[in-house]
Amino acid sequence: MLGGIDKERLPIHIAIIMDGNGRWAQQKNLPRVMGHKAGMEALKKTVKSCSDLGIKILTVYAFSTENWKRPQDEVNYLMGLLVEYMRKEVNSLHKNKVKIKLLGEIDVLPAQTRIEIEEAVKLTENNVGLQFNIALNYGGRAEILKACKSIMQDLLNGNIDMNSVDEKVFSGYLYTGYDPDPDLIIRTSGEQRISNFLLWQGAYSEMLLIDQLWPDFDERILQEAIMEYQSRNRRFGALK
Numbered sequence: 001m002l003g004g005i006d007k008e009r010l011p012i013h014i015a016i017i018m019d020g021n022g023r024w025a026q027q028k029n030l031p032r033v034m035g036h037k038a039g040m041e042a043l044k045k046t047v048k049s050c051s052d053l054g055i056k057i058l059t060v061y062a063f064s065t066e067n068w069k070r071p072q073d074e075v076n077y078l079m080g081l082l083v084e085y086m087r088k089e090v091n092s093l094h095k096n097k098v099k100i101k102l103l104g105e106i107d108v109l110p111a112q113t114r115i116e117i118e119e120a121v122k123l124t125e126n127n128v129g130l131q132f133n134i135a136l137n138y139g140g141r142a143e144i145l146k147a148c149k150s151i152m153q154d155l156l157n158g159n160i161d162m163n164s165v166d167e168k169v170f171s172g173y174l175y176t177g178y179d180p181d182p183d184l185i186i187r188t189s190g191e192q193r194i195s196n197f198l199l200w201q202g203a204y205s206e207m208l209l210i211d212q213l214w215p216d217f218d219e220r221i222l223q224e225a226i227m228e229y230q231s232r233n234r235r236f237g238a239l240k
C-alpha cells in the first residue's frame with residue numbers, strides 16, 4: 001500500500017482529458033495561454049508521478065482534431081508549447097525510460113512541432129518504462145474511420161480475409177495498436193463529455209469526472225483518482 005493505494009491493483013492504463021486551462025487562467029485574470037503553460041507544468045508532474053507509481057501507460061489528450069477551430073494565436077501557442085515541452089523534457093524522460101508515442105495525424109502539424117515529436121519518439125522507442133501516449137491532432141471518429149479504410153485496403157490487396165477481422169484485429173489498426181485499453185479515463189474541470197477521445201478503446205473504461213481544473217492537478221489528486229478506481233467494481237457487462 002502507498003498512501004491508501006493498493007500497488008498490486010494499479011490501473012495499467014490511465015487516460016486523461018486535460019480540461020480547464022482557459023478557465024484557470026480566466027480566474028486569475030491571466031491570458032488563456034497562461035493556462036496552457038500552467039497545464040504543461042501539471043503534465044510534467046503527472047508523467048513523473050505515473051512513472052514513479054509504476055503505471056504502464058499514460059495517455060493525454062493534448063490537441064483534438066476540433067481544436068484547430070480555436071483562434072490562430074492559441075493554436076500557434078499550443079504548437080510552440082509542445083516544442084518547448086519536448087526540448088525541455090525529452091532527456092529526463094529518456095533517462096527515466098519513458099517511451100513517447102504519438103496518437104493522431106502528425107503530417108499536418110507545423111514542421112517544428114512535427115520534427116521535435118518525431119525525434120522524441122525515435123529517441124525513446126526502445127524504452128521499457130512508462131509509455132506516454134500524446135494524443136495530438138487526435139479524434140476518435142477519425143481514428144476509427146482510418147482503421148476501417150486501412151482494413152478495406154488490406155482486403156482489396158488480399159492481405160487479410162474478412163472473416164478474420166474481429167475486435168482484436170480491428171484494434172491493431174488503431175493508433176494504440178494492441179496496447180491495453182484504458183482502465184481509467186479522468187476528465188478535469190467538471191465537464192461530463194467524452195469529446196471524441198478514445199471512443200473504441202474506452203468502451204469499458206472507468207470514468208472519473210473531477211471538478212479541479214487541469215493546471216491544479218497534482219500527485220495527491222492522481223492518488224485519490226487511483227483509490228477511487230480501486231473502489232469500483234468492474235464487471236465488463238457480466239455479473240459480479
Ligand code: FPP
Pocket residue numbers: 018019020021022023024036037039040043061062063067078081082085134189214
Ligand atoms: C483544454 O483546456 C486543454 C487543451 C485543449 C490543451 C491541453 C494542453 C496542455 C495541457 C498543454 C501542455 C501539453 C503539452 C503536450 C505540452 P481548455 O483550453 O479547453 O480550457 P477551458 O475549457 O477552461 O477553456
